[in-house]
Amino acid sequence: MPIQPITKVMVAIVLATSLAACGGGDGGGSPQTPPAPTTFSFPLDSAMSSIAQSSHQFTVTGKDSTGTTWSAAVSLSPGAPAMFEGQQAKTTNQTVTISRNGTQVAQSQEDLFFSVSPFKALGSKGLTGDYSVASDQHDLPVSASPPPGGQVPSPLDTIRTYKDSTKTVLTAITTRTWTLTRDPNAFQEPVAWFCINSVTDLLPGTDVVTETDCYKFDTSGNVLAFMLLGTFGGQSVTLQ
16 A cells, blocks of 8 residues: 555656646545544554565555546555664555546656654655655554544644755645544444545646555455546546
8 A cells, every 4th residue: 555645746747747636626625524432543654664574565446537547556565774864764666557537647666764653654766767755744643543434633743845955946845644534334344545645736837636555454454445536637536
């Protein structure tokens, strides 16, 4: 599962295919649930730490309103510890490939840097030289319960992306928040959707890319499903 998620390749779609995503998408929302008593707790910090340190390969697909099929293929492969911005960090390599009707339209490959206990995304280095640094990080709860009626988004971090590691040319700013909601399709079961909502301002200019990456957790922190809500080719699409 992506830990500094697919926002990077969403930006790549805008730049590589000239399909500007102007504030669209799902508005950074997460799966909606009706009010109900909160009875289950979920280990968010340890779950995200486990995801970041494990190998994953998966593909999610969906169709937009025109019938176009979009897919995102994600591969995560943990690497050796490394220094990043003056601190020791854990690493994983993330490759994301976006296809439209079976034809690849964008791809990103980057080394992600993070820490655990608590889990924090630190930044990334892209294969093409782009360089991202996270700031204003907020710790995830060790354990959390979905509040009745849904949750107001909580701050996660801010990621600044530069042309290269000199950090002289800023190309994008991503603000991320998170929510935890009960699964409306399994309302009495001990499962919940943990969603990371990203809003990326592309610089210079006024283009905005929105994305929501959702993980379906059980109370042990196991990932049961993944869902991506975003804007592809100017259309709002849910991939799962």
